[in-house]
Amino acid sequence: MQALRELTEVSGTLQNRHVDAWKRQGKKVVGFVCSYLPEEILYAMEILPYRITGKGAQDTSHADSYLTRVNCSFARACLELGFTGRYGFLDGAVWINGCDHIRRCYDNWRAKIPFAFMYMLPVPHKISPQARRWYGEEVLRFQRAVEDHFGVKLSPERLAEAVSTYNETRSLLRRLYDLRTAELPPFTGAEVLTILSAASSMPRAEYNRILRDLLEEAKARSAGAPDRRVRLLVAGSLMDDVDFIANVEDLGAIVVTDALCFGARSFWNPTDESGDLLENLIDRYYEHPPCPRMTGAYPQRLAFLREQIERAGVEGVILQHIKFCDLHGTDNALLKRDLERDGIPVMELERQYGPLADAGRIRTRVQAFLERIGA
């Protein structure tokens, strides 16, 4: 699996060779933190959107002086990587007021280690026509700020190209997720998370090329896991931690789908390519399967989970949240109630972000959960 190896290499390296190649062409790289950012706007202006995560932070000792013990370990890990210069290759960063933790990560980052271009794109916390108008205005302001700072211009032609490229990614990832519905899926959940994680760390056209190859190669590939395993869905807080999924799968399960902002939630709905593309793009991001930050949108979140459970033949659900993530933690309590009413076994799990943090406890709990399901 040459394609999988390539994506694994990208996913495992912050400043990967694709980023280097991009920069060697004199082009800019801008970090971002949330699935509510219309990446296509940057991409269309030949700026590489690069998703900031805490991947690779071995501890958070510097960040903890500013973001504290009651702040989420993902936000602290991101800040730690910022403080230790690991994101020095970025030419700027755009934040979303996604949650209290990440917006405070922005505040500290801006106060202590600002990039020349630091931007906060505020997203409303509800879904309504009025809030949609506000979000649209904010996206346009963001576009102008990028144009002003980097001396670039968003052209309709380049935007159309970017929208098409990103839609192709979505379509390819949907095919990848279709493969996961098989009795013996060709990829493990850990492998899929690796594939997903690479998407926001490299130029999208190149990613699509590798993804197409991967889907071709998958035809000749035997099952990712050799035997029939308990089919799980993972949902909840931000998750790009491949080792976490591998740890779960090690115990006799296979993750066949998700409702994560690094996963299905980020690519499930495409952008309408007819009519006013910029407006369609704004609609697409505003209406993508909502994060628990969007108040009053719980029914949509539950419906999305039910859809994923149904199509992937899920036998059990892990609802995880990073400690102090009140948004997901609270949603998970409601989802557990409703999914169990549907007859789906559910495990709620509080975790820390980081390299196999708390791995022993998590293994014990997952093992007990799998036994409960009857594995």
Place this chain on the structure above:
Amino acid sequence: MPEARRNALERMVETFQMTSTLPEELDVESPPVKALLATLTETQRNNFLAMAKDPGVRRMSVASNAAMARYWNEVLHARERGKKVAFIPFNCSPEIFHALDIVPVGVEVLNSFAMVLEEGIHEYLDLAVERGLPDTMCSAQRGVVGMLEAGVIEKPDFLINGAAGSCDPNSKIFEYISEKWDIPAVYLDVPYSHDRRAIDYYTEGYREVVAALQELSGNKLDQDRLREVCELTNQCTEIIMEINDMKRQVPNPVPNYYNLNHLVQKLTLVGTPDALAFYRKALEVCEERMRNGLHVLPEERIRLIMMYTGIYFDQGLHYWFQEEMGVSYLMDLLVFYDFNPIIDTTNTDTMLSGLAEGMLNLPMTRQLKGSWDMPANWLEDLLLYVERYKADCLAFTGHAACKQVWGVYRIVADEVRRQLGVPSLRLEGDGWDSRVSSLDVLKEQFTDFFETLA
């Protein structure tokens, strides 16, 4: 927990009725009163002394408690009187509800007053977690969730939340209550910035909330009734500003406990005659104290501002500061009301705009919606309040659920110190849960900190 407890509101009404009959001439040092106090728990005793020892404080507390007794009684009997009940957060002005003949219940106010119940609040905080809520959710509302779970309060008719954008736990808990008990909820989005465009956006959202309230309650907004409410609010605002002016005096004649009474009135009754009666009484007491040169005892040594919330689980801190430590508790952020405008009562349109702008300037919404150093945000307000009220120091309770505050405490505190030379103390407490840091622990930490200021 016992099988069935009596309705919490009934018991709260009784408590406030009792405490609204405290006699003018009450000597807390007299043997019968001391004997009575000895039968109370330490927290109950602290709370009683905080409101009753000083004669002036007692007079204003009697006015506040009498208003609260009537208010909780109204909440208790709302349904039989054909009124709807709305749960709201503390950053949602009550006026529009009074104008629409809806009874607003501030979730944090109910949560705080539940502490007068004989069982206290801990079991309700814990029950909410046992039934699913993360233990990191805010104890300012979690107790109410526990009370709903325990069946000691009735569920409201609808929920209005105005914290979406300024505090995740606050808005999320409303969604949780809505989904768990199948109660309609309306959310008001708070913009990240505070310029004209943001105010207009917020005002438009506020108007949508008002339309939703009319639909949910079946009541129509009447301009004359709204004007009556807004005029009462304006009179209260003028008195609040007058008392704030007195706080600038050194020493400060305004008693520490005023802040708590003021907060309660502002969150529930502002816009009603009862609130105005309280503020008039408070002004009278403060003027009298100023005339007589009264201040904290034995003398004003330290002027303190709490950077965010205060400690609500035991009023012993107020009492200790006022009666023993010479600490003038100027304010906590929850009584930062210097930016509430006088409402233009020309017509419905101007009044709704005024109410919306007032709400956008309410504590927390104003200071925590955007970035720490933006205009009309936390740093700017702290710098202004410290200077205006001549504070010697700041303290942050470290309320565990305030993750967004914890996340910028250090850069804000560092900047206040850099610009004004005013130090701050970071505690690790919880405003509503004494088990996180007890009153004794907090007192020790304050004592150590105050010594460094000498």
